[in-house]
Amino acid sequence: MNDPRIEVRSIRATPLDRKHVLVAWEFAPTLERFSDYEIWLEKSNAPHDGFERVTALTDKTGSYIDEERVFKFWKQYFVRINIKSKNDDYEFISDAYGIEYPPNVEAMELIRRTKVTLENNRYGNGIECNVFLKKTGGQRCVECFDHLKGRVTKSQCDNCYGTGYTGGFYIPIKAYINFSVDRKVSQIADVGRMGRSENHAIMGGYPVLRPGDVIHDARLHRVWVIVTVENIERRRHLIKQKIHLDEQERTHVLYLMCEEKNAEQE
Numbered sequence: 006m007n008d009p010r011i012e013v014r015s016i017r018a019t020p021l022d023r024k025h026v027l028v029a030w031e032f033a034p035t036l037e038r039f040s041d042y043e044i045w046l047e048k049s050n051a052p053h054d055g056f057e058r059v060t061a062l063t064d065k066t067g068s069y070i071d072e073e074r075v076f077k078f079w080k081q082y083f084v085r086i087n088i089k090s091k092n093d094d095y096e097f098i099s100d101a102y103g104i105e106y107p108p109n110v111e112a113m114e115l116i117r118r119t120k121v122t123l124e125n126n127r128y129g130n131g132i133e134c135n136v137f138l139k140k141t142g143g144q145r146c147v148e149c150f151d152h153l154k155g156r157v158t159k160s161q162c163d164n165c166y167g168t169g170y171t172g173g174f175y176i177p178i179k180a181y182i183n184f185s186v187d188r189k190v191s192q193i194a195d196v197g198r199m200g201r202s203e204n205h206a207i208m209g210g211y212p213v214l215r216p217g218d219v220i221h222d223a224r225l226h227r228v229w230v231i232v233t234v235e236n237i238e239r240r241r242h243l244i245k246q247k248i249h250l251d252e253q254e255r256t257h258v259l260y261l262m263c264e265e266k267n268a269e270q271e
Contacts, residue, residue: 011037011044013086013099014142020108020242021070021211022116028084029068029213032142034170036152039064039144045087048073052083052101062086064143065269067175068212105241112242119209119245123181131181136212137174137219137266144171161258174219177266182208182220187252204229204250210243220250221263228253228260 012033021027028046046069047056060069073082082104088097123131146165149158157169166173187202208214220229229250237245253259 009033009035010090010095010097011035011039011042011088012097013088016084016086016099016102018082018084018102018104019106020104020113023108023113024072024074026071026073026082026104027068027211028071030062030086031067032064034142034145036145041091043089043091046084047087048082048084049101050081050083052103056083056085056087056101058087059084064140065172065176067138067140068178109240109242112239112244115239115244116210116242123183123209129181130183131208132184132222132224134180134182135177135221135223135263135267136180136214137177137221137263138212139174139215139217139219140168140170140172142170145169146171163258163261166258166262173262174266176270177221177263178212180208180212182206202252204252206248206250208246208248210246213243214246214248219259219263221267223267226260228257228263230259 012035014031014033016028016030018026018028044062046059046062048059048071049056059071062069071084074080083101085101086099089095121129123129145152146157146162146169148164149162150156150165150169151158157165157167160167164173165171168174183206185205187204206220214231214234216231216233218231220231221227229252231248232251233249235247236243237247
């Protein structure tokens with residue numbers, strides 16, 4: 006299995022609100038160590054020239070919020086990622102990507118109202134949680150990934166947590182989530198019965214979720230894996246996300262992942 010050196014598989018730039026642009030990216034699978042490279046996010050007002058560095062990147066994050074006013078009709082915005090090796094002359098410069106769709110005033114107002122509904126200290130119905138986005142690229146796991154078979158060999162690996170990529174998940178993002186009432190599910194286990202719960206929940210448009218991502222409620226120390234996501238959009242802007250969650254047992258390796266990732270941020 007021939008994985009390339011560090012490259013970028015995709016980049017997206019979307020308006021988050023009136024003053025911010027969300028830039029998200031995915032690295033291609035690789036055997037290389039990210040510590041051997043310098044990686045920079047760059048932006049410009051032209052797709053071919055004038056790029057300036059915005060921030061340094063690592064494999065621990067998959068997105069960045071840039072402060073940029075994009076409501077002016079003449080404003081153009083392009084981003085790219087520049088990768089340079091510390092050990093030789095290897096360099097990778099991605100294509101330049103512009104904003105996927107023009108910002109819309111009506112959609113921005115709906116985003117603002119959703120944010121207030123979930124996050125208001127007095128009237129908000131959201132609970133602050135940590136969201137862990139699952140890695141789909143980057144350095145292959147050095148402990149359990151079989152390069153000949155092209156798959157992981159352990160589902161409870163404490164290095165990649167079953168994802169096949171070192172670290173497994175990006176550092177957590179704070180988000181407010183409105184949970185439904187638990188729906189209890191009881192299963193026959195080897196000894197007695199094993200109980201777990203399923204939930205439905207609603208959250209705003211950031212971060213953008215996918216099945217396999219993890220939500221951690223630190224207050225109750227509960228962990229859910231996202232099963233399905235239904236997007237509610239307006240003028241192509243993501244307003245809300247309706248998610249179906251499957252709660253994990255306390256012995257699952259994802260509890261260890263949440264503890265370690267949260268400790269890294271402290």
